[in-house]
Amino acid sequence: MAPPITEEAFTTAELDVADEVGVELVRFVRLINKAKSQVAKQGPDGIERAAYAILFHLIHDGPQRTSKLAETLHAEISTISRQSSSLVQHGLVERQADPEDGRACLLAPTTEGLRVFEENRRQRNIWLATVLADWPEEDRDKLNELLNRLNTGIEQSIPQAADHVSAHGKGANE
Template sequence: MPQGATTVPSQDELAIADEVGSQLIRLVRLIERKQVQYQAEHPDAVERATYHLLVHLVKDGPRRAGSLAEAVYSDPSTISRQIGHLVRLGLVERTADPVDGRATLLAATAEGRRVFEENRRIRNEKIAQMLESWSGEDRAALADLLARFTTDFESETSRPAEPAAAPIDVAAARH
């Protein structure tokens, strides 16, 4: 098959893809609803997108804002505003880049790492509770398949878009 060519999915493959897509939309909506509820109950909580920057700085170490923007697929101006918020909260600090003193490195503070670890512990406990009735094999399979799907999704979204045969009605596609 020529490079870039794709096969036409079978009806069974399309039916499974439709079910996966529907369940993903359902999951995203549930997560968004839970986030709104959490924000309402904790008005001082950091927005999910902003918190995601802290996660990257804790896991990957200090980095420049441009590198952080690339890592989270975001615009540098958005990152700048979000980092400013994390700095004001004392979760992130700016330091001079030792390689280029004109540049700034962003790093999680000790408080930022503590907040990350606490949130991660709570998240992991909640997920473990949700999956406690699942067999060990099912839990492991979910983790493996979800990681595989996420990696493939990430690879797919980083490719240039192919021209669509027809415009997509985004509102209708969500249903």
Template sequence: MADQAQDVDVAEELGHQLVRLLTMVGRAKAQFPQATGDGVERAAYALLAHLVKEGPKRITALAEAVHSDTSTVSRQTSSLVAHGLVERQADPEDGRACLLVATDAGRATFDRARAERTKHIAAVIADWPANERRTLVALLNRLNTDFENYHPVGEIR
């Protein structure tokens, strides 16, 4: 029973620390304008990042990959298309469908935004020992993977 109470206490503290982290990330986003200044909404950059890193995707596959609904992803990708960062191409496997593909301008925009983000993160953890930085990355990767794979009982998928 003591182990369960301790597990709950740790989970509660982790939740508190995650809320702190998300608050600080939100504050940082407000303080540091998007590196591109192109007027594309922030949430659309996650889609652009996925297309740059993972390659062309159908809109339904992209929505699934970023854990969002198709209508939201459709609206956000329309903005990316309008800004010339993503283009629609015929799917070679099914000519009736289209793939979303990052353009050269989209890849350049992503690279600038990533470099800006990386610069700030590097500054925040600059005084950390290298082994602690690597441990943090490994543990965050594990936490993210576990959250992606976690499906509470009764959740419809």
């Protein structure tokens, strides 16, 4: 395991830029949350907005057990169970026998679930296209490239942060 990176490894300028990025990321998350709150907590079909995260993961990652979804979404199994039951009742998700363990079931998107997902995605894309409409094409392309790079860096650093916490028995805020 590599030794943890400490503050001394960075110049003051690098830490200042990191602080500016952090401020903008906090602002970004707040604005996204505000935009989401402008949309009703219940979708037009009566489904909790939070339940769409389940549908997203089932479409992108394939059929899964409730426990795996809870782990992936950092949620309680009871919450995932309640939300997935609503998705099943609305015909967006179905329960299937787990081929590896017939006693367990997997959740999988239905054809209607795929349709609803694509409609939500279409609406999101229209909103983002509106936000970016007056940006030059090169800026839109660069934003996409940089967001991908940032997300990849965050994904790659998460295990290191977890290793650091487990090795030292403390979290970042302690």
